[in-house]
Amino acid sequence: xxxxxxxxxxxxxxxxxxxxxxxxxxxxxxxxxxxxxxxxxxxxxxxxxxxxxxxxxxxxxxxxxxxxxxxxxxxxxxxxxxxxxxxxxxxxxxxxxxxxxxxxxxxxxxxxxxxxxxxxxxxxxxxxxxxxxxxxxxxxxxxxxxxxxxxxxxxxxxxxxxxxxxxxxxxxxxxxxxxxxxxxxxxxxxxxxxxxxxxxxxxxxxxxxxxxxxxxxxxxxxxxxxxxxxxxxxxxxxxxxxxxxxxxxxxxxxxxxxxxxxxxxxxxxxxxxxxxxxxxxxxxxxxxxxxxxxxxxxxxxxxxxxxxxxxxxxxxxxx
Amino acid sequence: xxxxxxxxxxxxxxxxxxxxxxxxxxxxxxxxxxxxxxxxxxxxxxxxxxxxxxxxxxxxxxxxxxxxxxxxxxxxxxxxxxxxxxxxxxxxxxxxxxxxxxxxxxxxxxxxxxxxxxxxxxxxxxxxxxxxxxxxxxxxxxxxxxxxxxxxxxxxxxxxxxxxxxxxxxxxxxxxxxxxxxxxxxxxxxxxxxxxxxxxxxxxxxxxxxxxxxxxxxxxxxxxxxxxxxxxxxxxxxxxxxxxxxxxxxxxxxxxxxxxxxxxxxxxxxxxxxxxxxxxxxxxxxxxxxxxxxxxxxxxxxxxxxxxxxxxxxxxxxx
Numbered sequence: 001x002x003x004x005x006x007x008x009x010x011x012x013x014x015x016x017x018x019x020x021x022x023x024x025x026x027x028x029x030x031x032x033x034x035x036x037x038x039x040x041x042x043x044x045x046x047x048x049x050x051x052x053x054x055x056x057x058x059x060x061x062x063x064x065x066x067x068x069x070x071x072x073x074x075x076x077x078x079x080x081x082x083x084x085x086x087x088x089x090x091x092x093x094x095x096x097x098x099x100x101x102x103x104x105x106x107x108x109x110x111x112x113x114x115x116x117x118x119x120x121x122x123x124x125x126x127x128x129x130x131x132x133x134x135x136x137x138x139x140x141x142x143x144x145x146x147x148x149x150x151x152x153x154x155x156x157x158x159x160x161x162x163x164x165x166x167x168x169x170x171x172x173x174x175x176x177x178x179x180x181x182x183x184x185x186x187x188x189x190x191x192x193x194x195x196x197x198x199x200x201x202x203x204x205x206x207x208x209x210x211x212x213x214x215x216x217x218x219x220x221x222x223x224x225x226x227x228x229x230x231x232x233x234x235x236x237x238x239x240x241x242x243x244x245x246x247x248x249x250x251x252x253x254x255x256x257x258x259x260x261x262x263x264x265x266x267x268x269x270x271x272x273x274x275x276x277x278x279x280x281x282x283x284x285x286x287x288x289x290x291x292x293x294x295x296x297x298x299x300x301x302x303x304x305x306x307x308x309x310x311x312x313x314x315x316x317x318x319x
Numbered sequence: 320x321x322x323x324x325x326x327x328x329x330x331x332x333x334x335x336x337x338x339x340x341x342x343x344x345x346x347x348x349x350x351x352x353x354x355x356x357x358x359x360x361x362x363x364x365x366x367x368x369x370x371x372x373x374x375x376x377x378x379x380x381x382x383x384x385x386x387x388x389x390x391x392x393x394x395x396x397x398x399x400x401x402x403x404x405x406x407x408x409x410x411x412x413x414x415x416x417x418x419x420x421x422x423x424x425x426x427x428x429x430x431x432x433x434x435x436x437x438x439x440x441x442x443x444x445x446x447x448x449x450x451x452x453x454x455x456x457x458x459x460x461x462x463x464x465x466x467x468x469x470x471x472x473x474x475x476x477x478x479x480x481x482x483x484x485x486x487x488x489x490x491x492x493x494x495x496x497x498x499x500x501x502x503x504x505x506x507x508x509x510x511x512x513x514x515x516x517x518x519x520x521x522x523x524x525x526x527x528x529x530x531x532x533x534x535x536x537x538x539x540x541x542x543x544x545x546x547x548x549x550x551x552x553x554x555x556x557x558x559x560x561x562x563x564x565x566x567x568x569x570x571x572x573x574x575x576x577x578x579x580x581x582x583x584x585x586x587x588x589x590x591x592x593x594x595x596x597x598x599x600x601x602x603x604x605x606x607x608x609x610x611x612x613x614x615x616x617x618x619x620x621x622x623x624x625x626x627x628x629x630x631x632x633x634x635x636x637x638x
Binding site: 044045210215229230231232235241242243244245246247248249250251252253254255256257258259260261262265 | 363364529534548549550551554560561562563564565566567568569570571572573574575576577578579580581584
């Protein structure tokens with residue numbers, strides 16, 4: 001877990017704005033499990049955050065001063081703001097994107113942001129979700145999981161089963177979000193429940209957690225079942241080497257496929273997903289939920305919430 | 320391992336031939352690791368062999384008596400003969416296929432049989448092998464592995480690296496079969512050697528063994544690398560639950576894909592593969608090697624050879 005030995009708050013002067021730059025006051029930070037992986041000293045899909053650097057993070061800020069034709073004071077920008085109050089946007093490597101007018105910041109970070117993009121491309125492109133598929137998603141009450149389950153239903157999949165860590169979360173995804181069923185992995189026998197809920201096996205498991213639940217789902221894959229590997233939060237805080245999914249061998253007998261993805265690869269197709277999501281929101285088919293944490297100094301705790309299960313929906317820090 | 324507590328030799332009378340049937344004297348048995356999986360009391364891609372049943376096995380036999388228009392005395396037939404001296408072919412569920420005239424029995428069971436089909440479809444359809452790919456294959460001196468490495472070279476992949484369990488086997492796949500390199504997993508640091516041989520990562524790992532070697536290869540996958548899961552002989556004889564590949568998480572950061580397959584699914588495309596293989600044999604690009612074991616009573620030991628590493632090439636029992 002992140003604590004005072006990991007990060008600390010530092011005062012620095014607001015950077016001065018050079019030609020072609022804009023000063024952005026950060027207003028919302030997107031709190032994502034992947035931030036925790038960047039804190040390990042291993043090369044992942046991005047380099048680790050260097051010791052002494054500002055913690056890398058997506059976020060949204062407001063332009064307060066601009067010396068670039070590209071940015072206008074007062075507008076909202078999305079980009080890698082980091083865990084800080086001010087950031088400079090430029091026209092090159094540190095460029096930021098305009099948030100469409102009228103879009104609320106937390107919403108832009110949730111279903112219109114990385115979270116929604118992850119759910120959309122993970123389901124359709126990696127998972128190849130199809131009508132009638134039995135879909136299981138872990139971290140079901142979290143930002144990505146709650147969106148995955150709803151989009152799976154929209155795509156005609158069913159049963160759509162969520163796995164979550166409390167009875168409140170299970171009730172939420174079924175009663176509020178329209179999942180067909182939910183399993184509380186802390187109090188129920190996940191293998192037994194999934195066998196009952198998906199008697200013909202799991203066609204698509206959208207994995208946010210890894211660990212034992214991945215192993216259980218592998219053993220229950222339907223013929224030609226798919227596992228879309230999105231994350232492995234069950235082990236991001238492990239200090240010892242985690243065990244692996246021994247049931248990967250069911251991939252052989254069941255002609256299964258397990259595939260990982262990083263949503264950044266789909267950046268040029270975000271508009272396609274955003275258009276679809278805008279339509280589903282307008283039709284009332286897709287609900288979203290942001291859990292707002294207030295204050296930059298709360299950011300480490302906000303990240304920890306993702307691992308203790310304290311959150312429902314998308315965690316956003318509002319500065 | 321298979322021993323006298325697993326199988327025993329039984330005498331029975333030769334079955335009488337009904338209308339539409341042919342009596343086939345079994346001449347060669349195909350010895351494949353998958354037979355060992357059928358001996359476990361678990362539902363796999365085929366049901367387990369029932370207690371008291373003849374051991375299921377592919378093989379080739381000669382028609383000695385026919386009461387079917389489909390079969391002619393003297394011709395060779397391929398099918399699921401089982402570990403026995405005589406079997407009945409019929410025109411329904413127990414039909415057998417003619418072995419093309421002029422084709423040697425052991426060769427028909429090797430590169431023209433399940434072994435060659437597994438290498439071909441595993442490489443092209445599951446592994447999507449492409450020119451310039453760094454390909455690693457385990458069980459490299461075995462029937463499937465030795466064919467995989469050669470076909471990968473024919474497809475323009477390289478480096479093609481074999482992993483095998485003795486210096487003789489390593490020398491064989493490099494000097495005789497034309498692999499670019501080989502690693503002796505019993506005496507060398509596999510991770511270190513693979514990093515040196517595939518400095519840009521592994522584009523395709525063709526996995527015949529599972530276990531630690533799978534885990535090592537996962538950690539060295541190139542971006543968008545693939546793992547074609549063919550088998551897991553490292554653990555077929557395990558009596559305890561094997562550990563899983565903890566490094567499956569590299570599939571996320573590296574956008575990797577791990578996919579299992581059963582070659583029987585490609586049966587309607589065997590002629591395509593057989594035609595290609597016939598061409599490569601004729602051109603001298605593809606070598607084959609059958610290790611003949613004599614006598615039905617040696618069959619259990621012949622199967623064990625696959626797990627002790629005593630074989631090079633395809634193990635065939637000649638009755």
